[in-house]
Amino acid sequence: MQYTKLPHSSLEISKICLGTMTFGEQNTEHEAFQQIDFALDHGVNFIDTAEMYPVPPDANTQGLTEQYIGNWLTKSGKREKVILATKIAGPRNVPYIRENMSLNRRHIHTAINDSLKRLQTNYVDLYQLHWPQRQTNCFGQLNYPYPESQEDVTLIETLDALTELVKAGKVRYIGVSNDTPWGVMSLLRLAEKHDLPRIVSIQNPYNLLNRSFEIGLSEISHYEGVQLLAYSPLAFGCLSGKYLHGEKPVGARCTKWERFARYFTPQGIKATQAYVNLAKEYDLDPAQMALAFVNQRPFVASNIIGATNLKQLKANIDSIDINLSDELLIKIQSISTIYSNPCP
DSSP states (O other), rough: OEEHHHSSSOOOEEEEEETTTTTTTBOOOHHHHHHHHHHHTTOOOOOETTTTTTTSTTTTTTHHHHHHHHHHHHHHHGGGGGGEEEOOOOOSOOOOSSSSSSOOOHHHHHHHHHHHHHHHHSSSEEEEEEEOSSSOOOOOOOOOOSSSSSOOOHHHHHHHHHHHHHHTTTTTEEEEEEEEEHHHHHHHHHHHHHTOOEEEEEEOBBBTTTOOGGTTHHHHHHHHHHHEEEETTTTTGGGGTTTGGGOOOTTTTHHOTTTTOTTOOOOHHHHHHHHHHHHHHHHHHHHHHHHHHTTOOEEEEEEOOOSSHHHHHHHHHHHGGGGOOOOHHHHHHHHEEEETSOOH
């Protein structure tokens, strides 16, 4: 396993992170325990979750993912062996978590206390805003909404509340998710101006079909040290090639839930086929090639993989041992030029 020290922190995280959003929906608690044990045995020390999980979000399952992880932490006694990250949900259509769902002081304190209870720990290493308070493009949405009014909750109010969590010892470091260059730079400026904790990471989608991070945010990663925790590195599994030609594998996420349509655009399907063909040309597993591409990006601190079984998990973790040649990277770039960022 390879490890990355997150700039502006003492966190040394594995290059492969265990994503857990299937725990409680596609995976039972027993299977979750197996995945965590397997990942740790193979050098993974970084686990990412969220109060909203599992996905798809549902009032009947919300919180189960954190609960499963908490049960594992208690049973294993290995809290100090893992770097644990979770997220607070922001304003969106999930009222069963909290009424109004704003990122104000009261909700932030309530959310961390609820997460800590489910996780059965008294602190998390990284606490992230799952998405911004403000209206913006995220989760594949395009066309900036140009909101007519200012948000009731300001960035400084949110940052002040997160600072209280750090001072209380409930959170070691803070980060953001599904955010933009404006959001990241605004939070960094406020932290510097008011001598508050700075964000140390950003968790956004990044894969061969969605390289939006490279436009603006990668430069911020380089100059400001806010590195990427890349989620959806396989584009909901599409880059494995298993959905090509209209295939719908039994039990697969995009078979079970048609809401996951982000990576099924006509250009996205053509690009996926091209990448799968390229992987086979080099005798590589398409999924491992896609993961290795993400692993090798200089702005990626950790690649958040997800799996529903141990065979998938092993293959995903083993991608860390694959080094894509300069020749292959040039061919990947050629495909990305033909099919330019088809699924932002």
